[in-house]
Amino acid sequence: MTAYSLLDLVPIVEGGSARQSFANAADLAKHAEAEGFARYWVAEHHGMPGIASAATAVVIAHVGAATRTIRVGAGGIMLPNHAPLVIAEQFGTLDALFPGRIDLGLGRAPGSDQKVARALRRTLDSSADAFPQDIIELQSYFADDGQTGIAAVPGGGARPELWVLGSSLYGAQLAAALGLPYAFASHFAPGSLDEALDVYRRHFRPSAVLAEPYAMAGFNVFAADTDEDAELLATSMQQTFVALRTTGTGIRMPPPVKGYLDTIPPQARAMLDQVLSCTAIGGPEKVRDGLAGFIARTRVDEVMLVSSIFDHDARKRSLSIAAAAMRGL
Template sequence: MPFALSILDLATVTRGQTARDSFGHSVALAQTAERNGYRRVWYAEHHNMRSIASSATSVLIGHVAGHTERIRLGAGGIMLPNHSPLVIAEQFGTLESLFPGRIDLGLGRAPGSDQKTMYALRRDPSSAENFPRDVLELQGYLTGDSRVPGVQAVPRAETVVPLYILGSSLFGAQLAAHLGLPYAFASHFAPDALHEAVAVYRDGFKPSDQLAEPYVMAGVNVFAADDRAAAIEQKTVAYRARARAMIARGPAAGDFTDEEIDAFLASPNGSQLSGMTKYTAVGTPAEVRAYLDDFAASLDADELITTHHAQGIEDRLRSVELTGQAVLGDHENATLEPASDAARMLAHHRGLPPPVPGQ
């Protein structure tokens, strides 16, 4: 297989569920990914969004790490302008000390919120302008080579916390290339500049202590099911829910029928929203495998970050299982049973069990 397979877990809180339910689902999803050979699971920092429970990203990473054994976990990403680099270094130094060799730190410069929430978070809209400098300051704390005389991040892990630059424009590609860091493009919701950004990254890449050659990661949406009709239905329901959530954040908030949402998404005004999910694999495991193979080949991607959007957690877990089986094939930890396995794991985790012994 020419590319690694990973997951971005949005820690979704669906209607009628609580944040605690979402955290249980994230544990089940990470364990399913671990059992099926995925490389990592990431969580993104979002704020003031009732449908996403990963705002305290480092806390969620630590919780899931305590319930898994091997899979890498991390931020995809921390919106660094919202924070002091020292605080983030302390948080991820703590995580890496607790779970050595398993923690990633992806960094972005977007606020991860709306303008009012941005003010509540950092109060200074110009903070994003300092992103390159803040990345270097953070990197210094994590490596023990602080750029602020007399200040060290405590604790600092004995093992390395690798940095990743996230982006959806040429800026992130240029910065990742200049710093010699892996580059992850958010093509699961911002597809337009994907191929150009990857080309800019590769052309400008400078080797670093962390990375000798360019490493490209790209986001892609996935709906995998045992039959194509079920996968298409899951996609339809999920993208309707997404449209409703985004509309509700604006002046047009209100209740809309499925027919009204479908008509909006098909209209010129809704085309931008529809276009955000341009890169979506949907169908049977074989169909999803073919799509992901073609998508990765078009970029010569080293790794795909899949986002499984099915509204029901059982369907989401099954999508992770089927995709892992189709793309990764047999491996030493693949001991899957049929679809009932996902239901068993979900039932086991509804009560948020104690951590795995020894973790």
């Protein structure tokens, strides 16, 4: 059976608060654990009104304390925003608190704009160009091999599972060269999915941590007991994407709107069709077929499900339907 995991953007909904979002995250992670999900990830975003996971390591600790067996981690940490030593210390701490359960997915996008990057106290020459060297430095801290001349405490000897994230061929090439598992962000940037997976598999070099390529890809699921109910649930995320692409700024997740797609211009509808092409919206049968088709197409080892839904209970139900579909494949 193909493994399945969960990416949670820890959404702040209209009328909600970050406090409520964190409570929902812990509850959702416990629910995912009970439904057989392999891992629960949160992602680093800054300056986004509708995403509460900016202090990513803190959120991971909160979720780790609420769960027992599911792997928890970052999908991912945007390494250009941070000194590798700081990340080694943070994830070394998490590894000590939750041994054998911590994942560290690494991305090269800033997850913000230049204004936010300056506010994070990173110089503009701390760019994505240094990403490969930053990963190697980070690995050195965890290995405690003395190559940097600095000991990460905690961090030295820690063994979080490192991943390279990407939405282009660059990440695929880097993950292959370093012999690390690779996760593709097809839940919002599906354009290069097939080519990136092919590049990763063809160029993979075995490493001390991974003998064969291991690929994961993101997939959106909006599941409900009926197709009509699922289509309504999906409109919250559709509104969020349209707002982000048309204004450049995020919004708090709005409640679903019946008939929303009929109210937007053709260019916005086309954008949604492209951005959300790796998506299943519907009842149990439709979701099962969508997941089966995606796995057959990509041959991924693991699917990272994303189910961004306004109502918390509806979101849990969506994940239960998706988990049942995965178990049945």
